[in-house]
Structure formats: structure tokens, C-alpha cells
Amino acid sequence: MPEHIVATFDLGGTNMRAATMAISNTSWRMLDQLRRPTQSYLSVPAASAARQLDALLDFITDYADTARSRFGAVAIAAAFPGPVQGHGVVLALPTMWGPDGQSLCPMDLAGQLRTRLPEMEVKVMNDVSAAGYRFVQEGGDFALFTLGSGIGLKVFLDGQPRVGPHGFGGELTHMVFDARPDAPLCDCGGRGHLGALASGRAWQHAVAAAQERGQEPDLHRFVEPLARAVAMLHFSLGLERFIFAGGLAEGLGETLREAIVQNLPNQGWNLCQDWNAMVQLAPADDAHALIGGALASASASRLFQ
Numbered sequence: 581m582p583e584h585i586v587a588t589f590d591l592g593g594t595n596m597r598a599a600t601m602a603i604s605n606t607s608w609r610m611l612d613q614l615r616r617p618t619q620s621y622l623s624v625p626a627a628s629a630a631r632q633l634d635a636l637l638d639f640i641t642d643y644a645d646t647a648r649s650r651f652g653a654v655a656i657a658a659a660f661p662g663p664v665q666g667h668g669v670v671l672a673l674p675t676m677w678g679p680d681g682q683s684l685c686p687m688d689l690a691g692q693l694r695t696r697l698p699e700m701e702v703k704v705m706n707d708v709s710a711a712g713y714r715f716v717q718e719g720g721d722f723a724l725f726t727l728g729s730g731i732g733l734k735v736f737l738d739g740q741p742r743v744g745p746h747g748f749g750g751e752l753t754h755m756v757f758d759a760r761p762d763a764p765l766c767d768c769g770g771r772g773h774l775g776a777l778a779s780g781r782a783w784q785h786a787v788a789a790a791q792e793r794g795q796e797p798d799l800h801r802f803v804e805p806l807a808r809a810v811a812m813l814h815f816s817l818g819l820e821r822f823i824f825a826g827g828l829a830e831g832l833g834e835t836l837r838e839a840i841v842q843n844l845p846n847q848g849w850n851l852c853q854d855w856n857a858m859v860q861l862a863p864a865d866d867a868h869a870l871i872g873g874a875l876a877s878a879s880a881s882r883l884f885q
């Protein structure tokens with residue numbers, strides 16, 4: 581079986597990570613990896629969004645060139661923390677470029693990378709979609725929640741992330757789950773969104789507030805909106821697999837999973853669903869988008885068919 585060598589990127593608001601992976605069928609080997617701080621609107625406020633874009637493209641191009649000459653990489657897979665339309669048009673990247681960056685969007689990032697790397701196949705994806713491809717090979721439809729400083733979500737049906745014709749699907753975390761006028765603010769600027777209520781940052785606030793009162797934080801109350809989102813997807817689409825990844829899921833682990841499972845019978849019609857089997861934790865290696873992006877690149881590659 582030939583190996584498909586991919587330079588794969590997970591480009592976040594805090595860190596830019598790159599790896600070279602060898603894919604053979606559905607197995608993978610990591611040959612090399614690298615991490616750099618992101619030049620974001622928060623870390624380098626003086627740099628314009630256009631300058632930050634150049635730095636990002638330089639990082640990808642330099643690493644991909646090295647992966648090609650050192651390991652024979654034939655493709656790149658780049659995962660971004662924003663909605664991506666069609667074949668690699670990024671609609672928004674607020675966590676990297678801030679409000680100023682919206683003037684750059686929609687941006688054909690895949691096209692820009694193809695111009696810089698004409699000899700390589702290019703795949704540009706949303707980062708949660710990329711992460712989800714890691715779990716496709718295990719079969720069945722599923723939803724992947726990434727609980728980081730915000731929350732990401734993608735639903736995979738028949739092995740593909742379903743984002744709709746305009747790329748807005750899987751943004752359930754920006755739906756209002758708390759309609760009070762003083763509900764917590766979300767990264768997107770809205771109030772009471774799931775991403776503001778049940779993210780890693782929200783949990784830090786809950787812990788700090790409980791400490792001020794001399795109490796333990798109430799995890800069971802905290803997971804209620806997450807359990808409601810799981811129930812919405814279960815009752816609307818019939819999904820029976822919900823995977824939780826990201827820093828908060830890794831940090832709280834089984835305690836978080838059990839709290840969600842215990843909350844689920846309160847969220848809707850109780851038909852003896854086996855919530856315990858449906859709610860799962862992802863492996864705690866923080867490499868889902870790197871691995872999933874490389875697997876997606878291999879399955880889409882003309883060279884690998």
C-alpha cells in the first residue's frame with residue numbers, strides 16, 4: 581500500500597501547528613511536527629490583518645516546502661477556526677484577525693495556497709470539520725463537540741461534515757440558549773449563545789464565581805446547555821454518537837462525560853436511550869485536526885486513488 585505524505589496544519593488563534601504525516605489506508609504515522617505562536621490581532625495588535633495573513637501564508641508555505649523536500653509531501657491540509665465555504669473560501673476568522681480581518685473575507689485561501697504551492701494538492705477546511713475526519717473511519721453518523729476557549733461543533737453524516745450550501749451548518753454553538761438580556765457574551769458578540777455558556781472559558785468563570793462564594797462549582801448545572809444541544813441533535817437527526825474533545829473535555833474527562841449523561845434523561849422523551857453509550861470522549865492527544873486533515877487529504881487525493 582503506497583503512503584500519502586501530507587503537510588497538515590492546525591491554525592488556531594493562539595498557536596499554529598504543523599505536522600508531516602504518512603497516511604496508509606486509514607492508519608497514520610507522524611513524521612515531524614512544529615508549533616509556533618500565532619500572530620493574531622491580540623498578540624501583535626500593531627500588525628494589520630493583511631500583514632497577519634502574509635505571516636500565516638509564509639508559515640504554511642515554508643513548512644510545506646520543507647515537508648516536500650525532506651519527506652516527499654505531495655499535499656497540504658490546512659484547518660482554520662472559522663466557517664469555510666465550498667473548496668476553501670474562508671468566510672470569517674475573528675479569533676485570528678479580529679474585527680479588522682472581516683475586510684479580508686470572504687477569502688479564497690485555497691486559491692492563494694495553490695498559487696504559492698503549485699505542485700501540491702491543497703485542501704482548506706474548518707478546523708472542527710478536519711478534526712471530525714479522524715472519527716469517520718470508526719463508522720456511523722456522529723457530532724463532534726470541541727470544548728476549548730469557545731465551542732466548536734460539526735455533524736458528520738455519511739462520512740461528511742454537513743455545513744449546507746453556504747457553510748453555516750454546525751454553528752449550533754452560536755444559537756441562543758439563554759435569552760436573558762444579561763446572559764454571558766459570546767466571542768462572536770452575541771449573548772447567551774451555547775459557546776458562551778458551556779465553553780472552557782465559561783467553566784473558568786463558574787469555578788472562580790464558586791470560589792468567591794466558598795463553594796464547589798456546579799458541574800451538573802454547567803453541562804445543562806451541552807446536554808440540551810446533544811438532545812436536539814439526537815431528536816432531530818437521530819444521531820447516536822456524540823464525541824467531546826478539546827481542553828475542557830481533556831481536563832475534566834470522565835467527570836464531564838458522566839455529568840452530561842446524567843443530565844440527558846431530563847432533556848426530552850425518555851425512550852430508554854443508552855446515553856452512556858452515545859456520549860464519548862475523544863483521545864486526549866490534542867491532534868484531531870492535524871490527523872483528521874491528513875486523513876481527509878488522503879481520501880480526496882487524486883494521486884492516492
Ligand SMILES: [Zn+2]
Nearest residue numbers: 754766768773
Ligand atoms: Zn456566538
